[in-house]
Amino acid sequence: MNRTFFILAGLTALLLAYATYAALVLAPTEQTMGDVQRIFYYHAPSAWTAFLLFFINFIASVQYLVRPSETADRFAKWAAITIGVIACVAPFFIPLPAGIEPSAVATTGLAVPAAYLLIRKYFSDQGTDILALSSAEVGVVFCTIVLITGPLWARPVWGIWWTWDVRLTSTLVLWLIYVSYLMLRRFSTSGETPKLAAALAVFGALDMPLVYFSIWFFRTQHPQPVIGGGGSIDPRMLRVFALNCFAFTCYAGIIVWFRYRIERMRRDVEETEALEALLEPRGTKSGGSR
Amino acid sequence: MAANSSAQIAPIISIAGLIKHFGRFAALRGVAAEFFAGKIYAILGDNGAGKTTLLRSLAGLAQPTRGTIKILGGTPRQVCAELGYMAHPTLLYEEMSGMENLRYFGKLYGITDEKRCEELIRAVKLEPTLTRPVGQYSQGMRQRMSLARALLNNPKVLLLDEPFSNVDMRSGREMVELLTRLRTEGKTIFVVTHQASLLDGTADEFIWMDSGQIVTRTRTLAEGITNE
């Protein structure tokens, strides 16, 4: 386990280095924006990684909440599978907004049961909670990067640091929700903090579609700076972009794994201490809790 | 564990490997014990020994981090209608009178009988017609009112946290008498207390706790003190 981890970490570092090199040197310079556009190879993969991690946090939290009850567990399992099936079938039959591919929706939808069943199978009670914690922590870091690099790019290109556009604003709200999640974990005095945190994570996930739609509608009523624009994308750019997405995902995976191991170790140490206290002969133990 | 005279009878409470963490603080570090019906158990120990956490776990208030508690064949939450819990704070609304408090808590147990509340108030030597809010009661009166609240649902297992604190000697003895009477009705009673002498000769067993564990169980108070 230890060796695998370090080998994978090394490989990820190499991959990340090459991806950065590709983004800064190999990718062609964008015509209108110039070199500023290269921050995109950093910004967008970070966003993708953050969303992925928050998604994992949500799935792990649901799993943690339902696990004690057999009925709830079965219900959640079938709900996840149903979501997957609907997402695979429905997009091909109902009209979607322009620019959204049915196959993309289907792939995203399949991720729900896939992630759910994997986490359900391979993680213990404690494991799901530790996974939720570490993915939220790392997710907040990546989300922060997104929120910092976004304005850095927007200032030279749009002439403004920030606009209250749908994507920006919902990312900010998502960040706020997860910061409050981490604060809850930090400030909790309960012995059942994981349950409270999981409940908050579920509430946050329920909130996100509403956040998105409310901001979307709010903004369509008001004038907007023109964002993006047409034009074809150089396939080399796409390749570098995909490479960076992959590299960032690996990078996040390694960090979450590392964080997961540290947290697991910390809890194991605590438990061992408690158990050792049990084995000590009566009367000679130190009054640790006094 | 001390041998128990009624070991042949099935215990009504059994605790196995009970561990309770609050964050990084381990309040209980592996408690295993069995308790039998119709007895008074006194739980003794220094502050922070885990007495209150053990009682709260038995009451179903604190969920075990590890381990199991079986009371009357179920988990504490499942049999909560059979448990009576008196905490160190009074668990009473200060702005309401004693009767109003009992009436409200009675509803939570499905008890709508006014007479039951009045009887209880008399049993703890208070007056049901008292309209003063509980906030204006003396400490001893509050403590007795709090006991009445815990007895509301006629529980089979009674869990009392520091029932004698701030109560004068005479009221304390009266409470012990009441507990003895309740024991003859077959109730199992746990008393967490610092005033162990009040229960000397009354309690069937003394449970000594330290650092989140049960250190020893003795039949008499003196036995436990010499062991220390």
Next chain:
Amino acid sequence: MSKPSGIMRATLVKDLRLEWRSKDAINAMLFFALLVVVIFSFSFDPTAEESRHIAGGLIWVAFLFAAVVALNQTWARELRNQVLDGFRVSPAPPNALFLAKAFGNFIFVAVLEMLMAPLFVIFYNLRVIGSFPQLLLLVALGTWALVVNGTFFAAMSLRTRSREIMLPLLLFPISIPAIIGMVNGTTAILTGDDPALFWIVLLATYNLVFTTGSLLLFPTVLHAE
């Protein structure tokens, strides 16, 4: 055991009686909202025509902060003498407590709104150009949106250090879509510029989602010691 509805009613009556006797929540809440109204009026010209466009935001910010005061108060009452444990050891269903608290808070905040509305009208020279029944519906939905999550997160913040500051930290991020809905819907109706239907639907959806969510998760949160 009594029916859950009976327990809910008993708890609600008990809460209203306690509030009637102490008047802790309502007084603090009213004075707080009044302060917000007065202080806001210094940050811009309250009688200018364009101030109508921000009145919606203003009103809800005042109500939001006042609601937090009320929410903290109603649970603080359960913490004194740890009375909440008295509920938790009983076989009464946790959701009866949740609904009683949510209805109680709804009543407090609604009373506050009724008392504050005339003040806003006087201080900010407001009149409703859109449909008045729509405004009432919107306010009712918006208030429920605030109190349902507020009650839930107040129960959650009971298990944290610095409880009173944790409540807004947990509540506000989750409430953002509801706040957008309330503010924009109210402004739309006050100015009569835009239709408010979307916001009413949004708030109704929000309420449906989070009332269900709270009822499912409240027992877990209440017993998470």
